[in-house]
């Protein structure tokens with residue numbers, strides 16, 4: 001079980017002229033600081049898949065980077081199975097598999113070598129690494145490119161290799177930042193099946209997405225972030241019930257419920 005409570009993270013604005021027009025009008029901009037995440041809370045239990053939704057710039061990536069310990073929050077708490085992630089980042093890194101949208105592969109290494117390298121960093125036996133890579137190559141349909149150098153991989157090949165790399169140590173929790181962005185329909189289906197398999201094995205999965213069909217297919221829980229705050233945090237069925245099962249309408253409804261203070265979280 002992972003529990004996130006009251007996360008907040010602000011960034012210093014180095015050059016206000018570089019802010020987008022939308023960011024300049026955003027209530028999160030306070031003087032020289034942009035409060036990207038202001039109050040984010042949710043939890044995800046064993047065998048559950050949680051979909052993290054929100055408009056562009058809502059704070060999803062910032063939140064997921066905090067969970068993965070890549071970023072330190074200014075306030076709030078993150079615990080996995082009762083263990084304080086922020087106080088024990090090394091233990092947390094062992095427990096969490098994180099797919100980031102920004103971490104690249106080593107172009108000179110093959111897909112297999114990229115994944116194996118991470119396995120070795122985690123201290124896993126080489127034989128076990130080889131077995132796990134074979135298993136993941138089956139599941140993610142990677143055999144045709146696994147031994148090619150990663151520098152010329154397509155987006156789909158890169159993403160599958162990055163996902164395999166993120167879970168090589170069989171983490172207790174998997175966090176995926178927009179895992180299907182840029183993938184074709186077949187690769188998207190393969191990644192969705194891979195998440196379903198993690199769920200069947202009891203591994204909690206948190207993933208951010210803009211695709212409501214993926215949420216409907218896979219998620220048990222839905223969290224919506226708007227302007228850095230959790231505005232909805234509940235089951236998929238209660239999310240659907242906000243507007244008779246029309247996911248798109250439910251999403252829009254949660255956004256309109258954000259009145260800008262912390263008391264408007266819809267927790268049905």
Ligand SMILES: Nc1ncnc2c1ncn2[C@@H]1O[C@H](COP(=O)(O)OP(=O)(O)OP(=O)(O)O)[C@@H](O)[C@H]1O
Pocket residue numbers: 011012013023034036054055056057058059060061062063
């Ligand atoms: N290091 C940083 N310095 C300054 N501002 C940042 C930094 N990282 C993120 N932000 C700002 O914080 C806000 C939230 O960004 P974040 O990437 O978390 O949003 P997101 O919900 O993942 O968006 P998207 O759906 O577009 O990926 C944005 O306005 C972004 O510009």
